[in-house]
Amino acid sequence: MMEYIWLVPAFPLLGVIINGLFGRTYIRERAHYVAVPAAGLSFIVALLISRQVFAGQTLDVSLYPWVVSGDFEVPFGFLVDPLSTVMMLTVTFVGLLIHIYSIGYMHDDPGYPRFFAYLNLFMFSMLMLILANNYLLMFLGWEGVGLCSYLLIGFWYEKKTATDAGNKAFIVNRVGDAGFLLGLFLIWTTFGTLQYGEVFHQAEGLHGVLTAPAGGGLSVVTWITLALFIGAIGKSAQLPLYVWLPDAMEGPTPVSALIHAATMVTAGIYMVARSSPLYTLAPFSLAVVAWVGALTAIFAATIACVQNDIKRVIAYSTISQLGYMFLGVGVGAFASGIFHLYTHAAFKALLFLGAGAVIHALHHEQDIQRMGGLRPHMRVTAYTFAVGALANAGIFPFAGFWSKDEILFAAFNGGFYVLWFLGLAGAFLTGFYMARLYFLTFEGEYRGDPHHAHDIHDAPPTMGIPLIVLAVCSVVAGFVGIPPEQGPFHQFLAPVLHHGGAAQAAAHGLAVPMAVLSLLVAGAGIGVGYLFYVSVSWRNVPEIWAARLQGLYRVVYHKYYVDELFWAIFGDGFLGLSRFTSQVDEKVVDGAVNGTAAVTLGLSTGSDWGDMNIVDGLVNKIADVIQGGSRRLRLIQTGVVQNYILAIAIGIFLIAGVYIIL
Amino acid sequence: MIPVSYYLVLGAVLFGIGMFGVLTRRNAIAILMAVELMLNAVNVNFIAFSRYLPNSTLDGQVFAIFVIAVAAAEAAVGLAIVLGLYRNFHTVNVDEINLMKW
Amino acid sequence: MQAVFFFVVAAFTVATALLVVTRPNIVHSAVALIFSFCGVAGIYVLLDAEFLGAVQVLIYVGGITILLLFAIMLTTRIATRVDVFNEQMGLSALIAGGITAILVYASLTGIQIAGEAPAPVETTPALGRLLMTTHVLPFELISILLLAAMVGAIILARREKE
Numbered sequence: 001m002m003e004y005i006w007l008v009p010a011f012p013l014l015g016v017i018i019n020g021l022f023g024r025t026y027i028r029e030r031a032h033y034v035a036v037p038a039a040g041l042s043f044i045v046a047l048l049i050s051r052q053v054f055a056g057q058t059l060d061v062s063l064y065p066w067v068v069s070g071d072f073e074v075p076f077g078f079l080v081d082p083l084s085t086v087m088m089l090t091v092t093f094v095g096l097l098i099h100i101y102s103i104g105y106m107h108d109d110p111g112y113p114r115f116f117a118y119l120n121l122f123m124f125s126m127l128m129l130i131l132a133n134n135y136l137l138m139f140l141g142w143e144g145v146g147l148c149s150y151l152l153i154g155f156w157y158e159k160k161t162a163t164d165a166g167n168k169a170f171i172v173n174r175v176g177d178a179g180f181l182l183g184l185f186l187i188w189t190t191f192g193t194l195q196y197g198e199v200f201h202q203a204e205g206l207h208g209v210l211t212a213p214a215g216g217g218l219s220v221v222t223w224i225t226l227a228l229f230i231g232a233i234g235k236s237a238q239l240p241l242y243v244w245l246p247d248a249m250e251g252p253t254p255v256s257a258l259i260h261a262a263t264m265v266t267a268g269i270y271m272v273a274r275s276s277p278l279y280t281l282a283p284f285s286l287a288v289v290a291w292v293g294a295l296t297a298i299f300a301a302t303i304a305c306v307q308n309d310i311k312r313v314i315a316y317s318t319i320s321q322l323g324y325m326f327l328g329v330g331v332g333a334f335a336s337g338i339f340h341l342y343t344h345a346a347f348k349a350l351l352f353l354g355a356g357a358v359i360h361a362l363h364h365e366q367d368i369q370r371m372g373g374l375r376p377h378m379r380v381t382a383y384t385f386a387v388g389a390l391a392n393a394g395i396f397p398f399a400g401f402w403s404k405d406e407i408l409f410a411a412f413n414g415g416f417y418v419l420w421f422l423g424l425a426g427a428f429l430t431g432f433y434m435a436r437l438y439f440l441t442f443e444g445e446y447r448g449d450p451h452h453a454h455d456i457h458d459a460p461p462t463m464g465i466p467l468i469v470l471a472v473c474s475v476v477a478g479f480v481g482i483p484p485e486q487g488p489f490h491q492f493l494a495p496v497l498h499h500g501g502a503a504q505a506a507a508h509g510l511a512v513p514m515a516v517l518s519l520l521v522a523g524a525g526i527g528v529g530y531l532f533y534v535s536v537s538w539r540n541v542p543e544i545w546a547a548r549l550q551g552l553y554r555v556v557y558h559k560y561y562v563d564e565l566f567w568a569i570f571g572d573g574f575l576g577l578s579r580f581t582s583q584v585d586e587k588v589v590d591g592a593v594n595g596t597a598a599v600t601l602g603l604s605t606g607s608d609w610g611d612m613n614i615v616d617g618l619v620n621k622i623a624d625v626i627q628g629g630s631r632r633l634r635l636i637q638t639g640v641v642q643n644y645i646l647a648i649a650i651g652i653f654l655i656a657g658v659y660i661i662l
Numbered sequence: 663m664i665p666v667s668y669y670l671v672l673g674a675v676l677f678g679i680g681m682f683g684v685l686t687r688r689n690a691i692a693i694l695m696a697v698e699l700m701l702n703a704v705n706v707n708f709i710a711f712s713r714y715l716p717n718s719t720l721d722g723q724v725f726a727i728f729v730i731a732v733a734a735a736e737a738a739v740g741l742a743i744v745l746g747l748y749r750n751f752h753t754v755n756v757d758e759i760n761l762m763k764w
Numbered sequence: 765m766q767a768v769f770f771f772v773v774a775a776f777t778v779a780t781a782l783l784v785v786t787r788p789n790i791v792h793s794a795v796a797l798i799f800s801f802c803g804v805a806g807i808y809v810l811l812d813a814e815f816l817g818a819v820q821v822l823i824y825v826g827g828i829t830i831l832l833l834f835a836i837m838l839t840t841r842i843a844t845r846v847d848v849f850n851e852q853m854g855l856s857a858l859i860a861g862g863i864t865a866i867l868v869y870a871s872l873t874g875i876q877i878a879g880e881a882p883a884p885v886e887t888t889p890a891l892g893r894l895l896m897t898t899h900v901l902p903f904e905l906i907s908i909l910l911l912a913a914m915v916g917a918i919i920l921a922r923r924e925k926e
Contacts, residue, residue, distance in 0.1 A: 640757045642693075646685050646852055649859045656866045663881065664767045670871035672774045672807065676781055678864030683785030685856035686849040691835055692790055695797050698828060699781055702804045705816075713811045716879035720890055723813055724899050727891075730823055731906045735913035737828045741835040742920035748839040749923075757850050 001048055002059045005078045008049070008088065009127040011042040015120035023113025032103045035116035039099045039123060043092035046085075053085040054492070060133055060197055067136065074194055079133035083496045086338060086489075087130040087270055090345045094262045095123050097466040101353055102254040104462035105360060115155060115252070122148035126263050130270065134195040135184050138271070142180065142235065145264045146173050152259060153251040165247035172244040176234015183227035190220055200277040210281055218284065225278050225285035229292075232268030236322050239296045245319055249311040253356030256311060261318050261352050262345040269325045269341050276334045276497050290330025290411070294422040297323030301429035305436065309366045310355045313437050317392060318348055320426060324407050327423055333410035334497040335490045340403035342489075343477045347391035347400055350470035354385035357459040357467065358441060363452055368440040370448040378458040382442045384471040389434040391474040394427055394522045396515075402478035405515050412514060427518055431525020439533040593619045669710035676703035688755040690744045694737060701733045770810060777803030788848045790840055794832050801825050815888040 015038030019031050027034060062077030080088075099119060106115055125144025132138040146169075154166030184194065190210070191199045203210060203221070210221040218226075232238070237245035248260050259265070272279060272289060279286055297320045304316035321344050328337030359366055361378060375382040391398035394405065404427065411420040446453055459467060481487040676699055683696025705726045712722025748754050780803060783796035801824040808817035895903050 640850075642685055642756060642850060643852065646856055646859065649681065649685065649856075649863065653859050653862045653866070656863065660866055660869060664770055666877060666881075667871050667875060668767075668770060668774075669807070669811070670875060671868050672777070674864055674867035674871055675778055676804075677867065678860050679778070679781045679785055681863065682856060682860035685860060686853045687785065688847060688850050689790055689840065691832060691839070692785070692793055695784055695793060695832060698797070698824070699784060699800065702801065702824075706804060706807055709808055709811050709813045709816060713813065714877055714881045716877070716882060718882065720887060720894055723816055723887065723891055724894050726813075726816055727819065727895070728902060728906055730819060731910060734823055734828060735910050737831055738913050738917040739920065741831055742917035744835055745838060745921045754839050 002052055002057060002080060003061065004045060005049060005059065005061070005080055005131065006063065007045045008042050008092070009124050009131065011038045011045070012120040012123035012127070014038060016117050016124060019113050019117035019120065023117055027113050029107075029112055031113035031116040032099070035120050036096075036099045036103070038120055039092070039096045042123065042127070043096045046088045046092045049080065050085045050089055053080060053082060058082075062133065062195075071192070072188070074134055074136045076137060077133040077195075078131045079196060080131065081496050082492050083270075083273060083338065084130050086342060086493065088127065090342050091123070091126050091130065091263050094345050094349050094470075095119075095126075095258060097469055098254045098258040098262075098349065098353070101257075101356070101463050101466040102252075104460045105254055105356055106252065109252075111155065115152075118148055118151050118155070119254075119258070122152070122259060122264070126267075129267055133197070134193075135187060135199075136194050138274075139180065139184060142231070142267060142271075143177065145259070145267065146170065146177070146235070149173075149248070149259050149264055152255040153248045155251055155255065159250070162250040165244075165250040169244040169248050172241050173234045176231045176241055179227045179230025179234070181231075183224050183231065186220070186224045186227060190224065196274065203277050203281060207281070219282065221278055222282040222284050225275065225282045226288065228271060228275060228278075229285060229289055232271055232326075233292065234268075235271075236265050236268030236326070237319050238268070238292050238323060238326060239299060242296065242300065242319050246312050246315045249309070249315050253311065253352060253359060256315070257349045257352030257356065260315065261348040265318065265322060266325070266341045266345070269322070269329060269337055272326070272329050273334045273338050273497060276329075279329075280332070286330050286332060288330075289326050290416065290419055293323045293326025293328075293330050294411075294419040294426075295323070296320065297327060297426040298422050298429070299323075301426045301433065304433040305429055308369050310358065310368050310371070310437065310441065311352070311366060313368070313433060314348070314351050314355060317351075317430070317433065320430065321348065321392070324404060324423065324426070327411060327419060328407035331407075331411045331414045331416055331419065333407065333414075335493045336403065336406040336410050338493060338497070339481050339489055340400075340407055343391070343399035343403045343474075343481075346470055346473040346477045347388045347398070350384060350388035350467065350474055351392060353463070353467055353470065354381050354388060357381040357463055358385075360459070360463070361456050362448060365448055365452075368437065371441045371446070372444040372448075373442070373446040374456065375442040377456040380458050380464045380467060384467040385442065386438055387471040387474050389438045391478075393431040393434045393526060394518065395431075395526070396519055397475070397478070399474050399476070399478035401515075401519070402481045405518050406481065408518055409511060409514050424518060424521055428521045428525040431522040431527075432529045433525075435526040435529025436533055439529060443534055666710055666714040669706055673703045673706040673710070676700075676706065688757055690747065690754045690756050691741070693756065694740050694744070697740075698733060698737065701729060705729055766810065770807075773803050773806040773810065777807065786848075790836050791833070794829055794836060797832070798825050798829050801829065812884040813887060815891055 015035050018034050019027060023031050023034075059078065059080040062075035064076055065073055066076035067074040099116075102115065102119065106112055109115065122145060125141045125148055127141070129138055129141025129145060132141060150166045150170040153169050154163045156162045187199060188194060191202050191206075193199060193202075211219045214220045215223065234241045245260060245265065249256055251260075279289070300316045300319035300323060304313050304320060307313045307316060321340070325337045325340050325344070328334075328340055357378065358371065358374065358381060361374075361381075362371065365371065387398065391400040394400045408420055408423045408427070411423055458464065480489040680696045680699030680703060683699065684693055687693050687696060708722040708726045708729070710722075712718050712720060712726075715722075744754055747759060751759055753759070777800055780796045780800040784793045784800060787793045787796060801820060805817040805820040805825075808814075808820055
């Protein structure tokens, strides 16, 4: 059975080809008859194969040499081991449910076949990313999911905000991808291969070489892992490259659920976990991962507390939860990070799909201030959403409790007390914003457009069934992780994931008190949320607090002005730089020298001539050069292709010249 | 038999001439011609290596055939684009077509 | 003898290639391109690649240049005098010359081929066999590419009917 692993990505690819070629003209509103079976068959094959993996088999097969050029040889091959199996099952299962959900959500959209073609293409790319047995093939999938993300965010391409959001996602991800590529180059030059098996095998033998200081006081393996982590930051929306994910909510809601919550954004965590043999050799990189994760977790959680768009709240929550996953892998608890990834896929997809059902029912209203009191009208959505919210907040016994608590415990156990505290504070905020989201949406009184008040309807079966299935998963998915760190899930992953040494000597006596503590903290968050948004006597408290802490509130509400900062640096900055260089020379340098010249003039008229012509002339010359330079800098964006080609040629010339001379 | 480097130098010179054309000509069709010259330069290298490398398996010549086929496709599409440009802009001078300018 | 033939053909090819990129009249360029392609075909024959030489003449001389000439006639007003080169000519010449110099230098010093070149053999049958066995997948792919290019060119060049 295992040799049929290629069927798993092949079915979605077939769906892409059929829907892509014939969707618009022939298949049209019947597109789901192609796409849903494609996803379903993929899931069934994945299930059959996973049975063998559960029985202890693994497979590392190279089907054919894909890229061969001199010494450089990369095969096209698949790796099936516990880690990829977990990911494969998660992706195919959630993917299938979201395909079904989309039948209901997208039913009257003119781009129906196109939507399913993109969705299948995403499934194909994501499965290639997961199942690849080398870094280059993983990069193929990595770029593929990025492309699908771009296509699906901008799916409603008549909307300017949607296309802008798509561009933003693509460009921000490009920054991360550059890091990933550098990591690939470094792996190639260090190991001479890109296949996981060989890289990790060699990594053990080359221990001394890899950890010796190389450049900038850091070892080779540290550079490799840092470069790879830059890729993960972009893809998994961590500080400071998270800005694209909230905007990505412009896409259709099933897309947000599938790509921007359950699967694609977790690719970064998967990649770090997959490279765990390298990361364990680089403690510095692991510390960076953990810190970025913890800071992102709390940073995004604060923003989530004040947003009013239902999807954006969940988006910031996703960023925050991804931060927890990185915190987990960063403190060496790789299995816990993957465990949280897997439970998060269930409950976050559920939350997004629930939000989608609400938006669908309210005729595309997304502002939670204009919702409220929806529970009697849409019971299925409300109850499943509540389950998702509780799981996200980490309440016993829902799935999120087991995984998040485990990450916090691992951080505490490893002696990372600051990180642990950040995570705990984040847990409080998580409880608060989840409570706020649920109560404002489903409880209280309806505050929206009274015209729509009467035709609020619950989700149709195609949307309701996935919600119920995911709700069940959000309850039971955590049980495979009991007892913490020792559960079946961890034992299954144990052969693949290197365990960071520290957490191993677990002081198990602390486990239960710690769990109770984090439970109390999350419960407190929910309690505050209840008081603020439901209880009558506290009704005005949020406004009062927002007014009292007006400055802080405004900063957080505007997402800490990070978008504006980026624009100031990279947008205006480029223009400003050229303006600035000429200004500096005209005013500051010139002014200073003119001042000096004036003083000198007073002291001695004899040297006046020298100053005017030599010193001043020199500085004026510099000013001229830089002014001319900035004028040319501005002209870089000419729009004439040949200028760009010339720039490329100059680059080739310089690089080749340096290569020849050295 | 003359040394292989003669052919490589010929390829290099042709490539440079083609690159000069691509960088400087204003007429889009002339640029396409220059691109064809560059492709020819590459093919000369391929075939020279295919002839001179010991134990060569003719892979170089096969590759050259593929390059020629791709060049044909490129010329067809490129010229169609040039026709489209001419219809819309009434010029084929690439520096007058700057819709991408910001 | 071979060397003399090589130098004659190579000089002819380079000279005509120079004409291609420098002639102000684009039709002259196209005609020079024909001769340059023929020169390259001569080089192929010199390298015992007769089949490639024939293909070169058939596709480049017979196909692509004719296509180019058609495009020229459909678009350019040959009589009108315009600037042939854009304003970045000086720098371009420098860079192109520099890259050429690097390539020439590398060709002359960097390439050492260990072992003797094999004796000339009849390449055409072997080539056919390779295309149908080892390289059959790229061969089929390239036919799809050509088909797609053909369809694409027709769609691009066709007038919108309105």
